[in-house]
Amino acid sequence: MTGIRQSQPQNPLQLGQTLYEILDLTLIGTPRSATAARYNRVIYNANGGSPVEPLDLVDQDRILDVKAATNMHAAVQDVYVLTADEVQIIGSDQGKATSHTWPVSDVSNIVDLDPQQIQDPHLLLLGQDARGIFLRSLDCSTGHLSSPLHLPATVAGRVVGVLLTRHQLGAHVIVCTVDKGQLKINDLGSSVLGANPTNPTASSVRSVSLGAVHDSAVVGITTASLAAGTADQQVVVTYPDPQGALTVVVLGWSNQMLVSIATATPDTSFAPPEGTVFRVAAGSLLGNGVDQLVVGYSATYQSVKGCAALLLFEWEEAHGTQGLRQLSKYAAASTDSQPLASIDLHLAVGLFGEALPSDQTEETAHAQAGVLGVLIVGGSATFTQLMKGEASILVGLVPVNVVEKTFPPLNRSPGLPQHLTDVMTIGYQSSGFFALPSDVTGQSVILGPPRLSQSLGKGQLLAVIQAPPFEASGDVSSGKPSLTFGQSVSEITGCNVSSNKTWMFSQDTGLSIGVSGQTLGRNVSNSYGHGFDQIDDNSTSTLMQSTTTISVNDLIVLYAMDYYVWTYPVYRKASQETPDGSMAVIFPMTPEPVQSIIPASDPSLGYIPRSQNGVLLSYVNLQPDGYDDSRRLFELVNMSVTDEPSGTTQAYDQTKMVSDTTSKSFMVHNSTMDSAHFSVSATLLAYIPINFGLNLSEGQTYSESDVQTTMLSHTTTMNITVTSGSVNDIGYEYEMTPYIYYHKDVGCLMVSYEVAMPGKSWAGHYKRCVMLQSLYPNSTDPVLRGFSRSISFEGNADGTVEVNVEVFNNSLTEIQNVVCEFYLGEPSAVGTALKEPESEKMIGQQRVGKLLPTGRATAHMSMSLQQNDQVVVVVAYSAADGTPARQVYWGIYPPSAFADWHAQQVALSAGEG
Numbered sequence: 001m002t003g004i005r006q007s008q009p010q011n012p013l014q015l016g017q018t019l020y021e022i023l024d025l026t027l028i029g030t031p032r033s034a035t036a037a038r039y040n041r042v043i044y045n046a047n048g049g050s051p052v053e054p055l056d057l058v059d060q061d062r063i064l065d066v067k068a069a070t071n072m073h074a075a076v077q078d079v080y081v082l083t084a085d086e087v088q089i090i091g092s093d094q095g096k097a098t099s100h101t102w103p104v105s106d107v108s109n110i111v112d113l114d115p116q117q118i119q120d121p122h123l124l125l126l127g128q129d130a131r132g133i134f135l136r137s138l139d140c141s142t143g144h145l146s147s148p149l150h151l152p153a154t155v156a157g158r159v160v161g162v163l164l165t166r167h168q169l170g171a172h173v174i175v176c177t178v179d180k181g182q183l184k185i186n187d188l189g190s191s192v193l194g195a196n197p198t199n200p201t202a203s204s205v206r207s208v209s210l211g212a213v214h215d216s217a218v219v220g221i222t223t224a225s226l227a228a229g230t231a232d233q234q235v236v237v238t239y240p241d242p243q244g245a246l247t248v249v250v251l252g253w254s255n256q257m258l259v260s261i262a263t264a265t266p267d268t269s270f271a272p273p274e275g276t277v278f279r280v281a282a283g284s285l286l287g288n289g290v291d292q293l294v295v296g297y298s299a300t301y302q303s304v305k306g307c308a309a310l311l312l313f314e315w316e317e318a319h320g321t322q323g324l325r326q327l328s329k330y331a332a333a334s335t336d337s338q339p340l341a342s343i344d345l346h347l348a349v350g351l352f353g354e355a356l357p358s359d360q361t362e363e364t365a366h367a368q369a370g371v372l373g374v375l376i377v378g379g380s381a382t383f384t385q386l387m388k389g390e391a392s393i394l395v396g397l398v399p400v401n402v403v404e405k406t407f408p409p410l411n412r413s414p415g416l417p418q419h420l421t422d423v424m425t426i427g428y429q430s431s432g433f434f435a436l437p438s439d440v441t442g443q444s445v446i447l448g449p450p451r452l453s454q455s456l457g458k459g460q461l462l463a464v465i466q467a468p469p470f471e472a473s474g475d476v477s478s479g480k481p482s483l484t485f486g487q488s489v490s491e492i493t494g495c496n497v498s499s500n501k502t503w504m505f506s507q508d509t510g511l512s513i514g515v516s517g518q519t520l521g522r523n524v525s526n527s528y529g530h531g532f533d534q535i536d537d538n539s540t541s542t543l544m545q546s547t548t549t550i551s552v553n554d555l556i557v558l559y560a561m562d563y564y565v566w567t568y569p570v571y572r573k574a575s576q577e578t579p580d581g582s583m584a585v586i587f588p589m590t591p592e593p594v595q596s597i598i599p600a601s602d603p604s605l606g607y608i609p610r611s612q613n614g615v616l617l618s619y620v621n622l623q624p625d626g627y628d629d630s631r632r633l634f635e636l637v638n639m640s641v642t643d644e645p646s647g648t649t650q651a652y653d654q655t656k657m658v659s660d661t662t663s664k665s666f667m668v669h670n671s672t673m674d675s676a677h678f679s680v681s682a683t684l685l686a687y688i689p690i691n692f693g694l695n696l697s698e699g700q701t702y703s704e705s706d707v708q709t710t711m712l713s714h715t716t717t718m719n720i721t722v723t724s725g726s727v728n729d730i731g732y733e734y735e736m737t738p739y740i741y742y743h744k745d746v747g748c749l750m751v752s753y754e755v756a757m758p759g760k761s762w763a764g765h766y767k768r769c770v771m772l773q774s775l776y777p778n779s780t781d782p783v784l785r786g787f788s789r790s791i792s793f794e795g796n797a798d799g800t801v802e803v804n805v806e807v808f809n810n811s812l813t814e815i816q817n818v819v820c821e822f823y824l825g826e827p828s829a830v831g832t833a834l835k836e837p838e839s840e841k842m843i844g845q846q847r848v849g850k851l852l853p854t855g856r857a858t859a860h861m862s863m864s865l866q867q868n869d870q871v872v873v874v875v876a877y878s879a880a881d882g883t884p885a886r887q888v889y890w891g892i893y894p895p896s897a898f899a900d901w902h903a904q905q906v907a908l909s910a911g912e913g
Contacts, residue, residue, distance in 0.1 A: 010194060011450060012501075012566060012585050014115035015166040015233070016527055017072050019520045019570070019583075020359070022370060022443035023350050025377065025395065026068055026079050027051065029433035030060045032390050032425050037063060039079070039090055039097060040424065041440060042395060044375060045353030045368045048419035049395040055090060055097040058083055060433075068438035069113040071121050071140075072449050075571030076442040080123060082110050087123065087138060092440040102143035107136060112164040115171045116194035118449045124193070126162050126175065133159065133175065135192055151175070152202040155186045161221035166233040167253055168535050174235055174258075176221050183213040183239060185251055187258040206257050210249050214240040214276050224282030224291040226250065226315035227322075231527055231534045234261070234315075238295055240276035241265075248280070248295060248313070250324060262323045264313070270410075271299035271309035271331045274342075283349030285372065285400045289526035290315065292400075293324070294349050294374050298341040301331035301414045306339025308332045308376045310347075310398060312407060330407035332376060333414035334394060340417075343379030343391055344432035352397070354443070359519040361510065373399040376417050377435040381428045391428040393435075396420035442573025445515050447583060450566035454589070463557035463749040464600065464607075464684070467550045468722055469736055470641075472614030472777075474765060476732045479647060481725035482551040483738075483751065501532040501587045505570070509581025513572035517581065520570070524583075551725075552613055552778065554600035557749075562589035601775050603899045606686030608789045610806075612773045616734060616755060617766070617810050620854045624752035625684050626743035633749075634740045638756075639724045642733050647724040652740055684746060686789060687896035720751065731761025766811040768880045770818050770851065772873070772889045773808065783890075786827060786834040787898070791873055791891030793865070801865045801893060805873050806858050809851035815877055818848040820859040823872040827890045834888040836872045865893045868901075 025042035037060035040051040057063070065082040074091070081088040085105060091098040107127035114122040114137060121140040126133065127148070133155050134148035157179025164171045173188040187206040191198045213219070220238035227234070235251040235258070246268055252261040275298055282291040292314050299309035309331045316325040334340045354360075354370040376398060381391035396417025398407055408415055426433065468481035503524060510517035532538040564587045569579035600607040610625070611618040634652045641647070722738050737754040772790035779785045794802040805820050822844055825837035836842075846859040863871065872890045879885040892898050 010116045011118050012169050014171040017447040020445040020515050023352050023437040026436050026438040029424050029426050032427045048421035049423045051423045053097040065110045066434045067110040075446045075448050075573050077439045109162045111162050114193050154202045160219040165223045183210040212242050218277045220280040238278040238280040244276045246278050264324045271301040274298045279347045281347040281349040296347045298345050304337045304414050306342030306380050307414045308341040328406040331414045332417050338382045339380035341378035346377040346435035348375040348437035355515050373397045391426050392422045393424040395423050445572045447568040450568045453565045455563040460559045461748045462559045465555045465751045469619045471616040478728045479725040480551040482723045484549045484721040501538050503585045505583050506581045509570050513575045513580040556600045558596045560594040606895050609773050617854050619755035624739045626745050628744040631742040638735050638737050641724045643730045647726045650722045652720040731759050733759035769810040770875050770877050771810050782829045782834045786889050788889040800862045803861045809855045812853045816850040819876045820846045821874040822861040826870045827872050836874050868897045869893045
């Protein structure tokens with residue numbers, strides 16, 4: 001394999017491991033009269049919120065940060081609680097909360113789990129010391145804490161938020177700081193991730209200033225996939241300006257850099273804020289494959305204090321402009337318009353409890369249907385509770401109308417969230433609580449850690465180019481026609497080949513976990529495109545180079561590429577511990593493939609010609625293989641072959657291209673396994689070389705139609721030239737029409753022909769002849785000349801093999817009583833003729849009946865065959881003078897065994913025969 005290999009990503013689906021998200025709520029607060037904070041998993045569904053799996057923690061004032069992160073190694077999320085001296089990792093097992101801690105020091109924020117660490121989970125932490133801000137990595141399996149990785153001095157100030165965001169296939173660390181009254185977003189890039197991180201430099205850190213901010217600002221920050229047609233995530237920041245007014249900023253990617261792409265200052269006068277804390281959350285609420293934004297804050301609505309005010313936004317691109325569009329607003333209070341968010345407010349957006357009914361399979365049809373919307377988690381107290389010195393944490397859902405893109409109608413009084421539930425009683429003087437969406441039981445469908453393998457030199461079929469038809473019998477042709485594909489060694493044919501990154505699910509994915517594989521595929525496609533077509537570097541391209549002139553032998557153009565293959569197990573741990581299928585991700589390793597041109601008769605390929613070079617009648621009434629008029633590349637032009645010695649020349653170039661096809665590209669078929677399993681176009685190839693298979697079949701089965709790593713298109717420089725040749729007499733005039741198109745099943749470029757024979761002398765030229773199409777018709781070896789792929793094989797249910805023989809009437813007269821004799825054994829050469837095995841090896845006979853002129857028919861015989869068995873077929877009929885005629889052909893089982901077959905026969909003299 002030649003070429004420079006591309007860099008190997010450690011995990012190509014960074015931050016894209018959740019295929020279908022189903023959430024619970026993590027709640028950490030201090031119950032009234034308790035001395036420590038308590039963790040609860042809150043199950044939320046149509047019955048409301050149910051706190052379960054309580055776990056007592058440390059004093060709430062000691063908690064610095066709380067995050068939920070997807071642990072691909074366990075295929076569930078864990079909740080990480082950070083204090084000044086430890087990280088507590090909380091999970092769930094058999095209905096009880098699990099917990100273990102590791103000591104840490106000098107850290108203040110949780111970033112996320114490092115997506116480039118695919119061997120063991122590593123939690124990325126942030127802290128500050130005398131030298132400035134730094135990152136540390138905690139090995140969650142051993143407790144080992146890495147040395148500080150200090151950031152450049154340009155990243156300074158109070159850290160108010162930190163997270164990971166996806167840019168194309170990579171993850172970037174984002175640090176949000178307030179420095180000297182200015183809010184800044186700092187993109188540290190990807191170099192700080194992985195097993196061998198490097199210190200970022202001042203020049204490598206991209207900093208975006210968002211402007212002045214309120215001195216004591218609580219900044220909201222989240223990632224969102226707001227825009228369709230891109231794999232990028234956006235960063236959304238909410239904060240109060242110096243006057244305390246709400247500002248929303250969206251940052252996206254331009255020229256590989258994070259930049260501010262939209263700023264909004266929403267009108268909050270309908271429900272004036274009661275403070276300067278503005279929460280933001282993102283999730284898919286409309287089922288359109290992108291996220292919407294929800295901003296929430298404590299507000300007064302229609303004189304009702306302590307309401308939860310909500311603003312709903314979507315990303316809008318129209319007429320060359322882009323920005324945030326406010327869709328709806330809402331204000332909610334507790335029962336009887338009591339306060340809902342007077343103490344604190346948190347938001348969670350998404351699907352809670354279970355899969356949506358439309359996405360469920362039979363395995364979950366009995367389960368409580370999931371609920372989709374905005375979960376409000378508010379802390380408040382009624383007058384009665386205040387008298388008791390207590391308050392409540394309430395959880396309720398605000399749905400979104402998918403059609404109207406709105407919250408419920410806003411009336412003169414605040415709305416009441418659905419299924420509002422009191423999930424914890426706290427002290428009325430509480431400073432707040434932590435609430436965030438999570439999935440510690442594995443309800444979501446998640447990709448586990450990938451297994452990386454390499455598929456080297458994997459081949460594909462790019463083009464099948466048939467030689468122009470002519471008649472070899474008699475003294476008909478004075479000059480054979482020819483085809484030139486390309487003009488010179490340095491000139492290209494104009495075929496562009498792209499080796500694409502691609503993904504696909506095994507066929508058993510989603511069968512037993514309750515969420516259909518179709519739903520999972522749709523969700524991945526929303527993020528990455530079907531073949532990573534939303535990734536800027538989704539393919540490597542090259543121009544198919546070849547130059548050759550053919551007149552007798554068909555040619556095949558091959559293409560070979562090295563691939564990285566990541567195989568991700570698909571889990572839904574709440575349903576079963578074992579994977580339910582897998583997802584394969586395939587990347588080309590090199591920008592330069594290896595191309596080769598070989599005769600179509602090469603033994604490594606199971607090429608099946610249904611016409612024979614030199615047998616003009618075999619092209620008559622024969623539909624080009626895999627032809628679809630919508631995939632035709634050039635206009636059809638009839639070429640007459642006459643007695644004109646110079647013949648005619650037809651050049652297929654830009655001027656004759658079909659306008660509807662010039663902008664199209666077509667996928668070239670891959671085989672996911674090996675040559676024995678190739679079955680997409682059994683009419684074109686009986687088998688393919690072993691190196692064509694990507695070998696994805698270890699324990700999983702992938703659909704052959706889904707693996708699409710190579711795309712074939714053309715440019716206006718494509719040029720194919722056909723020269724007609726000539727015949728000795730005008731009475732043998734014939735017409736050929738070249739068909740140049742992309743095969744509808746395999747996707748390769750095809751050059752084939754239709755033939756008409758208007759010459760008046762043809763009627764008397766042909767004698768009665770029934771034949772099979774020979775793969776080597778011009779060989780001087782009778783054994784090779786008798787090998788035919790008109791003999792094909794198909795397995796029967798009882799273990800026998802159905803041998804099928806397609807016979808062809810190579811004459812212009814009807815022939816009756818054609819018989820096919822089937823023998824098990826090897827043929828032998830008698831002089832220049834081929835002889836069948838002894839009569840005792842004959843398995844049986846099949847009568848074909850009559851054959852119309854240029855007609856075809858198929859005879860069948862069931863046989864018991866073993867590996868490498870040879871089958872001889874004798875086609876018997878009566879010649880024109882009534883004498884018996886016998887044509888001997890042979891094939892080998894299975895067809896791919898021919899690649900390793902070598903002639904063992906010793907030619908016998910005519911006397912010995």
